[in-house]
Amino acid sequence: MEQTERVWGFLTPIGKQLYEYWPGLVAGFSLLAAVLAVSHAVLNKRDARAAAAWTGLIFLLPLIGAALYLLLGVNRIQRRARQLSPDVTGTSVDLVPVIQPRPRPGHLHTLAELSGRLTGLPLLNGNAVTTLEAPAALDDMVAAIEAAEDSVYLATYIFGNDAAGRPLVDALAAAARRGVQVRVLIDGMGALYTFPSIVRRLRRRGVLVERFLYSLAPWRMPYMNLRNHRKVMIVDRQIGFTGGMNLRAGYISQPATIRDLHARIDGPVVEHLLRSFAADWYFTCREHLNTDYAGALDCGPVLARGISAGPDADLGKRRLTLLAAIGSAQHEVRIVTPYFVPDQTLLTALQLACMRGVRVELILPGRNNMRLVHWASLHMLPWLVSDGCELYFSAEPFDHTKVMTVDGNWSLLGSGNWDARSLRLNFEFDLECYDEALAETLNRQMDIRRANARRVSLEDMQSQGYLRRLRNGFAYVLEPYL
Numbered sequence: 001m002e003q004t005e006r007v008w009g010f011l012t013p014i015g016k017q018l019y020e021y022w023p024g025l026v027a028g029f030s031l032l033a034a035v036l037a038v039s040h041a042v043l044n045k046r047d048a049r050a051a052a053a054w055t056g057l058i059f060l061l062p063l064i065g066a067a068l069y070l071l072l073g074v075n076r077i078q079r080r081a082r083q084l085s086p087d088v089t090g091t092s093v094d095l096v097p098v099i100q101p102r103p104r105p106g107h108l109h110t111l112a113e114l115s116g117r118l119t120g121l122p123l124l125n126g127n128a129v130t131t132l133e134a135p136a137a138l139d140d141m142v143a144a145i146e147a148a149e150d151s152v153y154l155a156t157y158i159f160g161n162d163a164a165g166r167p168l169v170d171a172l173a174a175a176a177r178r179g180v181q182v183r184v185l186i187d188g189m190g191a192l193y194t195f196p197s198i199v200r201r202l203r204r205r206g207v208l209v210e211r212f213l214y215s216l217a218p219w220r221m222p223y224m225n226l227r228n229h230r231k232v233m234i235v236d237r238q239i240g241f242t243g244g245m246n247l248r249a250g251y252i253s254q255p256a257t258i259r260d261l262h263a264r265i266d267g268p269v270v271e272h273l274l275r276s277f278a279a280d281w282y283f284t285c286r287e288h289l290n291t292d293y294a295g296a297l298d299c300g301p302v303l304a305r306g307i308s309a310g311p312d313a314d315l316g317k318r319r320l321t322l323l324a325a326i327g328s329a330q331h332e333v334r335i336v337t338p339y340f341v342p343d344q345t346l347l348t349a350l351q352l353a354c355m356r357g358v359r360v361e362l363i364l365p366g367r368n369n370m371r372l373v374h375w376a377s378l379h380m381l382p383w384l385v386s387d388g389c390e391l392y393f394s395a396e397p398f399d400h401t402k403v404m405t406v407d408g409n410w411s412l413l414g415s416g417n418w419d420a421r422s423l424r425l426n427f428e429f430d431l432e433c434y435d436e437a438l439a440e441t442l443n444r445q446m447d448i449r450r451a452n453a454r455r456v457s458l459e460d461m462q463s464q465g466y467l468r469r470l471r472n473g474f475a476y477v478l479e480p481y482l
Contacts, residue, residue, distance in 0.1 A: 030062040037066040050424075053477075101125045101303055103434035105409050111328040112303075115432060118317045121275075121305055127267030128300025129431070129438050131413075131445065132243075134251035137262035138164055141233060141241055145171035150236040151181040153277045153289065155212075157190040157229045157415070161198040162249035169198065173205035182207055183289065185280055187228040188214025190246075210284045212427075226311050228280060229426040231262075231415050232273050238295025240265035240273040242431055244402040244415055261401040261445065263413055265431070267299035272306025276429050279308070303434040309416065310427035318416055318430060319423045322404075323349050329406045332359040334446055336403045339417040340364055341376045341479050346418070347383065354388040363449055366393035373419060375475035378468075382461040392453035399449065405439045413442070420479055 041054040058065035100116065100123050102109050112123050132140060145152050145168070152175055159165050176182045184202060188211040191197045202209040212228040233241040243262030245251065250258035265273065271293035278289040309318035326333055326349040333353055340362065342350070354360050362384070368374035385391050404412040414430030416422045433439075464472075 030066075033063060033066040034058050037069045041069065050420075103303055103409065104436075105407065107330055108328055108407070108410055108434065111324050111410065112434065114324045115305060115307070115321055118320055119305060119307055121272055123303050123305045123434070124268040124272075125303050126296075126298040126300065127265065127269045127302040127304045127433075129302050129304065129433055129435070130264040130266075131438075131441055132262050132264060134245050134258070134260040134262060135256075137241065137243070137245055137260075137264075138168075138247070138252065140264055142167050142171045144233075144235045144239055144241070145175055148175050148180045148235050150294070151183075151290075152233070152235050153183050153274070153281070154233045155185040155228065155277050155280055156231050156233075156247055157187045157227065158193045158246035158248055159184075159186045159191065159198045160246070160248040161194040161196060161201060164249045164252055165194075165198050165247050166201075168247060169201055169205060169207070172202070172207045176206050176208075183277075183281060184209040185212055185228070185277070185284060186210075187212045189227055193248075210281070212280065212284055227421075227426050229415050229422065230276065230280070230308075230429040232277050232429055234270060234273050234277060236295075237274060237290065237293060238266070238270060240270040242273060242415070242429060243413055244400055246400075250397075256397050259397050259399045259401065261403060261413065263431070265304075266295065267302070267304070268293055268295075268297055269304040269306060269431070270295060272308075272431075273429070276306060276308045280427065301435055302438055305432050307412075307414070307430045307432055308428070309423075309430070311425055315424075318428060319343075319346065321412075321430075321432065322346060322418075325404070325406050325410060325412065326350060326353050328410075329353055329358045331407045332361065332405075334361045334363075334405045334443060335418070336363045336399070336401045336446055336449060337418045338365055338368065338398070338400045338402070339370065339373045339377075339419045339422070341373055341380070341419040341476070343420065343423065343479075346423075347380060350384060350389065351387045354384070359390070360384070360388070361390045361392070361446075361450075363392045363394055363399075363446060363453060365399050366454065367396060367398065369398055372475050372478065375472045376479055378461070378464070379472035379476035381456075382458060385456065385458045385461060391456040392450050393456055394449050394453040401449070403442050403446065405442050405446075408439050408443065409436050410434055411439045411442050 037058045038055050041051045054069055058069055103112055116123060152172065172182050172184065184207055186199065186209065191199055191211050191214070199209055199211060213226060231243060231245055241262060241264055243260070245260040245262040248258065250256065251260060271291065274291040274293065278291045281287060281289055307318055307321055323345060333350070350360055364377065381391060402414060402417060411433045412430050414428065416428040416430050422428055
């Protein structure tokens, strides 16, 4: 009691009024912050469900909800991306020539033209695409770096300080010592997957490395929910690697704990990989890189185009491409992905494809490393299966592969998943290809995965207990955040 009176005596008249009315002031400030945050969400969120989810969170958690929206919900990247010049981003529609090569199947012409309008990049012929399982891909990447004479540009989400990452560090350091221009870009959060981070090892060995949107201080890190998920490497501006593979020891351990698919790219489309990396590098450290392709113009029969997607100037490109590909299908759509929680438009497109008589096949991991995403997926999968989708759960090891084929001719491979994070929040890079032989190769690899998978029926999905179905439903409510 005496201590309270002593504190009260030291307060100024204004301080006494503030002390007396602070609950009302805090309540008023909380309401103002909530109104401002909700107004911003309603005006700027394209997805009504995301706006509704943020609105609920902001009002259910006074001040905390508004603070979370400020840190995670506001897209500052798109505004900053508009400051990049077209020659850096490679998104100018003027880059698309009037006359482009067309895929052989006539029903895919519209898809090719639409992708060109979306990306602002031409469909290029003369490419060779070699698919590689993860261990072989790591070996080929090291060999390409060891043979590099001009440059090595590498962007990845996770670069492990482990048995997979260290050989790459050795090759990159050796390349830098012999005068090769080496640039390595690692996502700011992905760099934290192993401790100590590979960044320190790279810098000690003389490799120039930067972290994408990295800061441990929340007030300096307004982009913590936006990640660079691309996996791209370009050697001597003529050889490219891309796909879904991170640089982690799980791919080469005995037995392997992760499975993945990557690809080596030879041909003019490597320029699209170059443009994507150069834009990310310039965004991070304001250094211009040479994006002129330096390789042969005729390396193979594949028509190909790069698709850069993200919450910046490329917002929505990948989602619209997927919708167009599903809508173009006449015979079959085959998908392998580790994370499958599509939004309602993509889900509806797949359901309509099933109803049109298109065979839709979906191969997902039976055991997922992200349980919340897996539970959300289990909630909506019965809707697809009931409409005729063939669903398979693959056996271990965990399959991180991301591949899609349409009608045995069109293929999409890269870093993007079928979830809200990849469709709206992550920076992704995928390669769309028109070639029967490549699609056949990818379909054979899907057949191998399907041979060791379990077919899941509607009865299997509906036989889950009430509590599990309830858990899955609550996880699906969080889909805008997954």
